[in-house]
Amino acid sequence: MxxxxxxxxxxxxxxxxxxxxxxxxxxxxxxxxxxxxxxxxxxxxxxxxxxxxxxxxxxxxxxxxxxxxxxxxxxxxxxxxxxxxxxxxxxxxxxxxxxxFLQGAVPQIMSAEQAREFGRLVGGFSARVREFSVDNHIYRGTSFTKMYDIHPLATSQSIRSFLENPPFPISRKLLAFYRDMIEAVEGSGQTLEVLPHQFVHHDLLIYNLLAQNNKVTGVLDFDFISWDVAFMECTISLNHLIHESEGSFEMIESFLTGYSSERKHSSQEIEHLMLLTQIYYISVLHFYIGQHYAGITVEHNFIFILQQLERNIQWLHQNEYQLQTLLYEHLVH
CATH class of the missing domain: 3.30.200.20 (Phosphorylase Kinase; domain 1)
Known part of the structure; x- marks a missing residue:
């Protein structure tokens, strides 16, 4: 057989x-x-x-x-x-x-030049996918704003059961933080419908890119592409850079320089960075909960993302003014 x-x-x-x-x-x-x-x-x-x-x-x-x-x-x-x-x-x-099969290696973001190239790729991807025309009949995938639809086994009930009785050790502090993030998103009133929408890759991290001669030449893994808030793409990759660079403003500004050479956004979109960050990470965590209920070992990935969420949210709060200043300077029309 x-x-x-x-x-x-x-x-x-x-x-x-x-x-x-x-x-x-x-x-x-x-x-x-x-x-x-x-x-x-x-x-x-x-x-x-x-x-x-x-x-x-x-x-x-x-x-x-x-x-x-x-x-x-x-x-x-x-x-x-x-x-x-x-x-x-x-x-x-x-x-x-x-x-x-595409040739290339996972790009690095160890220098300002590499951060700029990463930003240029993300902005260029977003700008080109924005041009896709869609009608009401086309399948659009699952928006990350629908965080209880990300995985069919990650329902509100199964997530509640997971949080009440975690299948692997999670500190009380992290569990409480996770619950707080869910409540913050659910209490936001979902004011996102007024923002521009388009197809979003949702996973433009360096691990899903290929580079040759210090230039990003390939984009992989379209599993999570769906119709979503347009600024979500920038939010996801920016948070990835914040994590990878340990919050280096030199790297962040280089990323935004590259991104803005291909794509701009409105002040209204930028104001939703914190909410979109929460939605993104919660959706990824919900996906891993669904994978757990499907019989897949997720402990390492789940803890890694939950800790990254906590660190990034703390960093965004502490550096809100400086980051917002850079975002407006580079991205606003």
Missing amino acids: NTPFETLICAYFNHVEYNITDVPFGQTNTTKILEIDGHQYIMRIYNKYTKSIEGIELESEITTTLDNNVDMFEVPIFLRTLNNAKYIELEEGSLGAVTT
Whole structure:
């Protein structure tokens, strides 16, 4: 009996010799590198709880459009099966697909120049995806503002059960902080509908980018792309930089210099940075709770993100004036 990956290979290639290697990335799906006749591809078995046919269709449409219209970076493209399909349905209920393999290494953000290049990529990505036209009938994925819809097993009831009886050690202080963040978001009145919306990648961290010769050349992992508040993209990557640089204002200003060379925002959007930060981290934590209930070990990732949320929220409060000044200076029209 064929393994899921053997079934996937048979759907895409006729009687070929191949080599499969593991990858150091891919926490949501099961991913392998496939090599045939000196050519490399990415094989992916999608998480059945988080990837639907509509989700693959959306990812394929966006990456194909970017590939055809954008020179700034490359994206993985879905190959067609022998039956001209973009994916296959496996017996256990999950979906599988093969995409192109992109060359490059994970970029570093150790210098101001690297931070500027990171910002330029994020701003450029956001500006180009903003041009996508959508109608009311297109599938738009799940907005992070719908934090109880991020994972089908992370309902308000299951999250409450998780917090009341954590399956692994979490300090009382962190649990109380997590509850406070949830209450802050729920009590915000969700004033975000008036802000500009567009498709947002939601995961433009250095780990999902590829670089060559100190230039970011590839964008990976479109699993969480969905229609959301446009400023969410900047918020997520900015928080990533704050964490990676330990709050260096030199690095933050370089990031904003690069970002603003490609994309601007309004003062109204910038005013929602704190709320969007809370929503982003809570949604990621809820996703990990869903993964826990799906039988996946999440302790390390969950604690890491919860601690990062606490540190970043504290940093944003302590440095609010200086950061807001930089945001207005660089981003406002």
